[in-house]
Amino acid sequence: MTALGVAPSDLAQRARRIGEEIAGPAADEVDRRARFPVETIEALRAEGILGALVPPELGGWGTSLAEAGDTVFGIGLHCASSAMILALHHLQVACLARHGRNHLLRDFQRDLVERQLLVASATTEAGVGGKLRTSLCAVERDGDLVFLTKQAPVISYGAQADAVLVTARRTTDSPPGDQVLLLCRPPGLVLEQMSDWDTLGFRGTCSPGFMLEAKGPADQVLSDPFADIATQTMLPVSHILWGHVWLALAASALAKARSYVQGEARKQPGVAPPGALRLAEAMTLYHQMESLVQGAAQRFDQRPAGEPVPMGEAIALNSLKVGASTLLIDIVSRTLAICGMAGYREGSPYSLGRHLRDAHGAALMVNNDRILGDNAQMLLVHREQP
Numbered sequence: 001m002t003a004l005g006v007a008p009s010d011l012a013q014r015a016r017r018i019g020e021e022i023a024g025p026a027a028d029e030v031d032r033r034a035r036f037p038v039e040t041i042e043a044l045r046a047e048g049i050l051g052a053l054v055p056p057e058l059g060g061w062g063t064s065l066a067e068a069g070d071t072v073f074g075i076g077l078h079c080a081s082s083a084m085i086l087a088l089h090h091l092q093v094a095c096l097a098r099h100g101r102n103h104l105l106r107d108f109q110r111d112l113v114e115r116q117l118l119v120a121s122a123t124t125e126a127g128v129g130g131k132l133r134t135s136l137c138a139v140e141r142d143g144d145l146v147f148l149t150k151q152a153p154v155i156s157y158g159a160q161a162d163a164v165l166v167t168a169r170r171t172t173d174s175p176p177g178d179q180v181l182l183l184c185r186p187p188g189l190v191l192e193q194m195s196d197w198d199t200l201g202f203r204g205t206c207s208p209g210f211m212l213e214a215k216g217p218a219d220q221v222l223s224d225p226f227a228d229i230a231t232q233t234m235l236p237v238s239h240i241l242w243g244h245v246w247l248a249l250a251a252s253a254l255a256k257a258r259s260y261v262q263g264e265a266r267k268q269p270g271v272a273p274p275g276a277l278r279l280a281e282a283m284t285l286y287h288q289m290e291s292l293v294q295g296a297a298q299r300f301d302q303r304p305a306g307e308p309v310p311m312g313e314a315i316a317l318n319s320l321k322v323g324a325s326t327l328l329i330d331i332v333s334r335t336l337a338i339c340g341m342a343g344y345r346e347g348s349p350y351s352l353g354r355h356l357r358d359a360h361g362a363a364l365m366v367n368n369d370r371i372l373g374d375n376a377q378m379l380l381v382h383r384e385q386p
């Protein structure tokens with residue numbers, strides 16, 4: 001595959017088509033067997049979508065975050081696990097595109113576009129959990145080479161990824177908060193699987209634990225401190241793209257509920273079925289969630305890259321994560337109440353089991369309590385008007 005050229009204007013439609021024709025038909029089996037949605041990722045590769053966020057000077061499209069979010073949404077309408085894989089991959093590419101400035105990291109991005117490489121993330125660490133801004137493992141240096149060993153309890157699609165972006169302490173003498181982000185890739189990368197991934201939801205993300213061993217040139221370490229990468233890119237982009245996965249999951253559940261209510265209405269023309277009012281209520285929550293997610297994406301695209309994120313915006317981006325993940329569970333629970341047994345039963349056109357199980361992953365993906373804790377700290381000193 002060669003450089004991508006100009007971004008197609010119908011990127012979102014292409015993703016929706018892949019969602020409808022490929023991810024959707026496979027979704028139940030991907031969930032049941034907790035298997036990697038290989039056919040969907042191959043289709044995204046064939047469309048060049050894995051390189052979408054790479055800047056044009058490196059062969060990508062320099063796609064905006066709102067457009068990238070649309071690709072995630074188009075897949076997520078049909079398979080939330082596949083959409084989460086795409087969201088996590090786009091997130092890694094965004095970090096590389098904005099903070100990977102040296103020759104090695106720029107060459108990697110060219111390679112990523114050419115070969116549509118899939119990039120995973122290892123921020124969570126044994127003994128630290130989801131505390132993003134703390135690492136125990138440390139980069140060791142020997143001349144121009146770096147070495148890293150990390151116990152990573154969750155790496156989504158770790159076994160299928162072509163590279164992993166990993167957080168670690170800058171040196172063995174650095175305190176836990178002095179972190180860097182490091183690109184690890186074969187042949188210097190060895191992942192030994194240490195646990196299974198048999199979870200309630202997001203089963204197709206295939207996210208078991210690994211012992212990660214990496215060595216390679218020192219230029220694999222991104223030069224910006226991870227503190228800057230996290231606040232300027234990783235936190236905003238993760239909350240916005242995860243938000244698109246959850247929004248699509250909510251939209252998909254609502255589509256089932258609407259179809260159920262319309263079916264009930266056809267049975268008794270002229271009489272609004274009881275679920276119609278419940279559906280209208282659930283839609284108001286959906287529109288709140290949509291404004292949260294899309295508004296944050298637009299604000300991100302308008303802010304120049306590399307500019308510090310004001311504290312008020314950092315608080316809003318954390319609120320987006322907590323708010324959207326909470327609204328998601330509420331919306332999907334309401335659609336289950338609307339569809340009743342038809343939604344509770346597996347194998348019906350209105351089955352909502354997978355949606356409900358996936359929805360509960362959202363609040364845990366970096367625990368909402370941790371995020372509220374961060375906002376609580378910022379609000380102690382924040383002075384701008386909310």
Ligand SMILES: Cc1cc2nc3c(=O)[nH]c(=O)nc-3n(C[C@H](O)[C@H](O)[C@H](O)COP(=O)(O)OP(=O)(O)OC[C@H]3O[C@@H](n4cnc5c(N)ncnc54)[C@H](O)[C@@H]3O)c2cc1C
Pocket residue numbers: 088120121122123124125128129130131154155156157201202205207361364365366367369370373
């Ligand atoms: C579908 C999915 C995919 C994932 N993919 C990846 C991936 O690719 N790479 C990766 O690195 N990680 C990944 N993760 C992990 C994720 O990002 C979080 O780091 C992880 O879910 C946190 O795990 P935890 O709940 O065990 O840990 P913690 O966040 O440590 O939470 C454990 C418990 O402690 C409580 N707690 C701990 N500290 C605090 C605090 N300060 N304030 C309030 N409560 C606290 C929480 O309430 C919770 O009950 C994924 C998670 C999911 C669900």
